[in-house]
Amino acid sequence: MKRYILPIVLAVALIATGVWGYYQYNERNDYHTYLDIQFQRQFYDLIGHVENAQVDLAKAMVSGASKDMIKHLNDTVFQAYMAQEKLTQLPFEHGTIRTTERFLNQLGDYSTAMVNKSLEGIVLDEEEMGTLSELHSYANMLSQQLIELQQDITTGGVNFGDLRREGNRDLGQLNDRMEKFNLINFQERVQDYPELIYDGPFSEHLTDIKPRLEGEAINEKKALEIIRNNFSEEKIRDIEVVGEIENTPIPAYYVRGTRNGNDGQEVSFAISKTGGRILWHLNPREIGESRLGLEEAIKQAEEFLENKGYENMTSTYTTTYEGQSVINFAYEENDIIVYPDLIKVKVALDNGDIVGLETEGFLINHHERNIEKPEISEEEARERLSSGVEVEKARLAIIPTAGKKEILCYEFKVKYGSDNYLVYIDANDGQQRQVLLMVEQEDGTLIM
Missing domain, CATH: 1.20.120 (Four Helix Bundle (Hemerythrin (Met), subunit A))
Structure with a gap:
């Protein structure tokens, strides 16, 4: 037997x-x-x-x-x-x-x-x-x-x-x-469609600008190591370089991997060939029922950026849709908002996961600036505003313009009738440089 x-x-x-x-x-x-x-x-x-x-x-x-x-x-x-x-x-x-x-x-x-x-x-x-x-x-x-x-x-x-x-x-x-x-x-x-040069909104990067990003050139092996070190808590496996991103201001390695949990959701990254910085990260997982409010989402995004070494970043404007919030962060120096140095963070509102990151604006534009003292005072700048507006808030800000320039302005948040506007007065010559309409929507504030 x-x-x-x-x-x-x-x-x-x-x-x-x-x-x-x-x-x-x-x-x-x-x-x-x-x-x-x-x-x-x-x-x-x-x-x-x-x-x-x-x-x-x-x-x-x-x-x-x-x-x-x-x-x-x-x-x-x-x-x-x-x-x-x-x-x-x-x-x-x-x-x-x-x-x-x-x-x-x-x-x-x-x-x-x-x-x-x-x-x-x-x-x-x-x-x-x-x-x-x-x-x-x-x-x-x-x-x-x-x-x-x-x-x-x-x-x-x-x-x-x-x-x-x-x-x-x-x-x-x-x-x-x-x-x-x-x-x-x-x-x-579409390769030959016209290049569009204009004073675009601050959330977009200046066109045709030479990146200020510096650092040593990295190879593919180093790019994978950077992913493992920066996202170790997510236990990403099967990481591999699957391509290179060229014809872009910052050439990069395109990296994919699989995140443990979420049924093995695939995630992707772009790592700059110069300096080995994370250009963008995407985790396109299915988003569940929203449990977090906007303040909690902003806090999650702030902690994420601090952990990744981005200091002095302040949230500016947000958009919420399909269970996720996209939060714009601008660099802040001596209480001056520097709008060109932009980072976008996408937060899932079901559990606070960071499901998207884009740092290209920051990596292209960020540098040590010698910000000179304004030639005119805030009170003098206020005198340049329309007498029909009510000023709710004022602060200094650096804004981008066409021609790859930056201007130090007083940013005034004003109310006219039932509408809110942002008015930018040049801090040196007192000229009005920009007027933006703030449209408060259910999913966030639209700046036009």
């Missing part, structure tokens, strides 16, 4: 192994099906936002009244930024979609700049209207390319979950597949 015991045990073990393997196989397939559903939703949303952006832009161009143009341009800004947000959550290698992201970002920026001019009572000139028309054409082109890409994916039986998995194993194969679709065609055709 004993001679049968070992074969029986082995047979049972073999059956158990088979059952376990089958279970794991189904688990893996279920997970990739779940990923596919999530990415499909993001892709549909992306197409919708791009289509809405080009429709809103068309409405703005045919609007006869300034207030109608402002409304439609504001809608364009929202749709462009939401499209950019959805695009970054898709399983495409970051360097491949850089041009598309940049286009969406500048579409939103330029529309914002035209809103600011219209609010000042300035009629857009022929050149500016021509730029809007050209941007509309490119938005329409992108919309068509995305629809064709969606159709190709559907008819080709491509599973987004598998696409993400292939991206981990073989980035070259993923890029070959992308080239068969049409998104890259848009990037090739």
Whole structure:
């Protein structure tokens, strides 16, 4: 009887192994099906936002009244930024979609700049209207390319979950597949769209500026070490460099890994080749029911930045949507807000996780400044304000302008009627440099 015991045990073990393997196989397939559903939703949303952006832009161009143009341009800004947000959550290698992201970002920026001019009572000139028309054409082109890409994916039986998995194993194969679709065609055709130079909102970086980031050049091995050291608490595994990000102000390594928990959620990073700094971090996990308020989210973001070595950062403006808050931080020196040195932190409101980080503005612009004493006093600057406004708050701030310059200003938060504005008076010559409308919304404050 004993001679049968070992074969029986082995047979049972073999059956158990088979059952376990089958279970794991189904688990893996279920997970990739779940990923596919999530990415499909993001892709549909992306197409919708791009289509809405080009429709809103068309409405703005045919609007006869300034207030109608402002409304439609504001809608364009929202749709462009939401499209950019959805695009970054898709399983495409970051360097491949850089041009598309940049286009969406500048579409939103330029529309914002035209809103600011219209609010000042300035009629857009022929050149500016021509730029809007050209941007509309490119938005329409992108919309068509995305629809064709969606159709190709559907008819080709491509599973987004598998696409993400292939991206981990073989980035070259993923890029070959992308080239068969049409998104890259848009990037090739949009290379020559006009560079948009303007006094954009402070939350965006100056265009075509040489980064001030310094440090030694790092290799791929060092980039992975930086991730492990900076995010050790998240226990990220299977970290690998899957590409390089070029044709950008700060060249970087594109790194992916898997975070323990959250069903093995994939996370991604960009690490600068110079100095080994974290340019951005993205954890596109599903966000649960909100349990944190905005103050708690800001506190989580502040602690995160302090732990990462970013000191003297103060929160400025926030936006909350889909269970997460995006918090803008600006550098503060001697009680002076330095708006160009910007860091954005995205906080999940279900548990306070940091699910997004972007430091490019800070790394490009931050340096030791010799901030001279203002030539005029705050009281003298107040005299330059309209007599019809009520001043609620005043402070010094450094703001960016076109031409890669910075100006020290008095920032006045004022109320006129039922609306709040930010008025910037040059601290040296007393000229009004900028007026921004603060639109208080349920999801945050929109600065226009």
